[in-house]
Amino acid sequence: MNTSRKNNRPNFRGAPTSPGRHQPKRKAVSSLDPKLLVKKAKPTVSLTGPSLGKKFSELPLDSKLQLNIQKKGYTNLTPIQEQAVPVLLDGKDMLAISRTGSGKTAAFLIPLIMRLLKKPLASSVLIVAPTRELALQIGEEFKGLTLGMNFRWATFIGGTNLQSDLNHLSQKPQVLIGTPGRLLDLARQKVLHLKHVNTLVLDEFDRMLDMGFIQDVKRLVEMIGPREQTLLFSATLDPTQQKLISGLLNNPVEIHVDPGTSANEHIDQETIFVPEGEDKFMVLEKLLRNPELNKVILFAETKRLADRLAKKLVQGGITAGQIHGDKSQNFRNRVLGEFKSGTIRVLVATDVAARGIDVADVSHVINYQMPMTMDAYIHRIGRTGRAGKTGKAITFIN
Structure with a gap:
């Protein structure tokens, strides 16, 4: 194999860079059409069915x-x-x-x-x-x-x-x-x-x-x-x-x-419209009283909101923890471990962890606010419905 890269050096010119620090902040508005966030899951394939790929035991x-x-x-x-x-x-x-x-x-x-x-x-x-x-x-x-x-x-x-x-x-x-x-x-x-x-x-x-x-x-x-x-x-x-x-x-x-340009077909997707003046947290709390929501990742847009939601859930008797960029790594590891073991039922997270959480049997993903982009939405709800299982995603619409 030709291992030389002398004539094939990386060319990074024109690559996207981080936004400038001094740009004025704009109020973030989601670009998503709520209609795109509603979809019934397709039936999953049996893990022992003949349509699966070759076996690992066949590999050299x-x-x-x-x-x-x-x-x-x-x-x-x-x-x-x-x-x-x-x-x-x-x-x-x-x-x-x-x-x-x-x-x-x-x-x-x-x-x-x-x-x-x-x-x-x-x-x-x-x-x-x-x-x-x-x-x-x-x-x-x-x-x-x-x-x-x-x-x-x-x-x-x-x-x-x-x-x-x-x-x-x-x-x-x-x-x-x-x-x-x-x-x-x-x-x-x-x-x-x-x-x-x-x-x-x-x-x-x-x-x-x-x-x-x-x-x-x-x-x-x-x-x-x-x-x-x-x-x-x-x-x-x-x-x-x-x-x-x-x-x-x-x-x-x-x-x-199966590129990630559309949501996993094994995820039931629905939206919940919250009328103006109604307490959205009470809607969330009532939803979480359903025992079918047994292992939930709740996504929030900001670190401050993630902290507030986790605190209010615990005060309401729902075991919860939060991970985001302001938390120490030891704290994040501990909370994620508690979520994996079932010690806590709701993990509140920001997008920083959207692609890093690999937890078996996440029953539901809830978006407390509409994600900013379809890409963010797809990667968030991809935390459920993994390994051929059916998952559920719920997005709150104000």
Whole structure:
């Protein structure tokens, strides 16, 4: 394989950047048509039905990896996994577009683990994710898939203790997982050296652009230099990003599977109109009295509103917690753990976590306010109806 990137350097000119700090604030108004937020879910396919993809046991994988895949309960490959895994096992660059919750993480981790098994001393992997929660989720998935393999790996995210990062780096991890800002900070302090990285994965690439991380990603790529393999995984693809993507990839294989330009068909979507003068929180509270809403993610537009909603829910006897950018990472980890275990029933979140929450069996997603864009809406409600199950999404309309 030709690993040189000298004539294929990233070209980031014209890429979207963060809005200027001194621009005047405008009152945010949703651009969504409420009619688009109402849709009945299609029947789900039986998890044991003949229409599912091939089995993991049919893939040429290491026996320990096969055992760990079985322990995680994975039997059949999802469509993105069925298309991506064989290509990545061949070591090719890839641009993969597939909606959230489609199994993208395992699609790139399984081939990378096979590379590490074959060349443990010659492989170094960097996986970049836009949010702390997503980086931690990738780390947990890697941990589960590599039990008993003695790989060295670490996660580097904002809001955590720097000394802990230094301790992890002293172990010379083979796999680095992190958010752009923290990785760049460590590299600038010359405690993280990226020249030895030969495999780069940019997960939720579109979200990284949306969040204004493009300059950080550019600097990280320049620090890495030539690579053997580069993977871009994303839920959506903006045609204006094609030049940027071409600068990152070398003769890539492109895979488009069920892209995230529309909501998951297995999600029941409805709206609740709140007349002027009616107390919307009382409407929410009454809705949550229904025991069918047993594991709920409630999205709010601002951090302040998320805090207020969580506090009022707890005061009303409904177990709830909140995560957003102003909360420490330890706080966010604890609340997310309580939500996963069922200790709290309602998780109030802002968009910062919309793509990083991977919790099984979320029964409902509720938008307390209409999301600003369809893209935000799709990724929010994608927290339910995962792994072939039916979910429910409710959006309040003022």
